[in-house]
Amino acid sequence: MVKSIISFSIKNRILVLLVSAGLFGWGIYSVQQNPIDAIPDLSENQVIVFTEWMGRSPQVIEDQVTYPLVSNLQGIPKIKNIRGSSMFGMSFVYIIFEDNIDVYWARTRVLERLNYAQRLLPQNVVPTLGPDGTGVGHIFWYHLEANGMDLGEQRALQDWYIKFALQTVPGVAEVASFGGFEKQYQLVLDPLKMQYFNISMMEVMNGVKSSNNDVGGRKFEMSDMAYIVRGLGYIKDKNDVEEITIKNYNSIPVRVKDIGSVQMGGDLRLGIFDQNGEGEVVGGIVVMRYGENADKIIKAVKEKMIEVEKGLPEGITFRTSYARSDLIQKAIASVKGTLIEEMIAVSIVVLLFLFNWRSALIILIQLPISVSVGFILLEVFGISSNIMSLTGIALAIGVVVDDGIVMVENAYRTISEKQEKLGPIN
Secondary structure: OOOHHHHHHHHHHHHHHHHHHHHHHHHHHHHHHEEOOOOOOOOOOOEEEEEEOOOOOOOHHHHHHHHHHHHOOOOOOOEEEEEEEEOEEEEEEEEEEHHHHHHHHHHHHHHHHHHHHHHOOOOOOOEEEEOOOEEEEEEEEEEEOOOOOOHHHHHHHHHHHHHHHHHHOOOOOEEEOOOOOEEEEEEEEHHHHHHHHHOOOOHHHHHHHHOOEEEEEEEEEEEEEEEEEEEEOOOOHHHHHHOOOEEOOEEEEEEEEEEEEEEEOOOOOOOOOOOOOEEEOOOEEEEEEEOOOOOHHHHHHHHHHHHHHOOOOOOOOEEEEOOOOHHHHHHHHHHHHHHHHHHHHOOOOOOHHHHHHHHHHHHHHHHHHHHHHHHHHHHOOOOEEEEHHHHHHHHHHHHHHHHHHHHHHHHHHHHHHHHHOOOOOO
């Protein structure tokens, strides 16, 4: 078999060279297309269902949210396991699918079943799907450097401007905000005044909710022009909240400021984000979609941040807290360095012991083609270029070098022996 392959290759040198060049070109294309990451994605093929019901205890969440969802999601095909977790005000359900199932097919099946399970949940409790990212999808962290700006203003800037801009980058599943204060109007009510005016908490909630709204009317024509009538009622500042009327008491309107006070504050926080012990900062976490190229997305996010930074208030800039691209570049540099070192070392060894430049050239051609074939197989089997796979290629280079030296030396020796037996050619 080996003799036949060698004989065929000698008789068809041009064909062998064309095939080698084709494999090398295919390998370069595979390197460009293959997703590059630092960490191999060993996470399970899962879909997360998140449900929020604020103010409820973990036991209530378990009985009225988590258990009904887990019970009704079990009928989805291709499921390996379902895990539920209940905590204060929140429920998480993890649906684990078989490894060969497409993640977006799985998300569609879960969404279909949620439409049916919705009727079993309490009123106004709506389950949602988590982002289509994996456990290693946190590829980039950033924070804002804004000397003198209030943390609440920074968080508002992050939530309503920066976050939406970065989510437009292809391959980004989500931009999760962290740090600062989520601004909100806070009503501090006096129980004695509420009792005096006979006002319940629900009446206050409904009154504030109904007063923060725009209402539409009909249109009328006048002087060949059509005018649309609508009522403007959205809240613009805390003074508008104070003037909201809750009910009438003895024909006198009772406003919010008559039973309490209104202040601007931040939502309840469960933690802070501190930057190197220098104080709190506000920022975000970029989550990558399943199967995307981490290095490519990080570069695209950085380019987008340059554009977004132009629209930020004066004095506010981005600072990188963590970027996986540094580790990715080091892993790629390690493989490149190993390949170059091996090619130089092999060339020196062959030239010193065989004194034949053509023998050294054979091995120098063999190394890049072998590495290219390795990347072709990575692309075919859907394996990303990460620390593990690149380390395997780097180790395999040494084996390829050993085989190349042995085969070239053996061929060189065999040819020399045949020439000695045949004697000089006249």
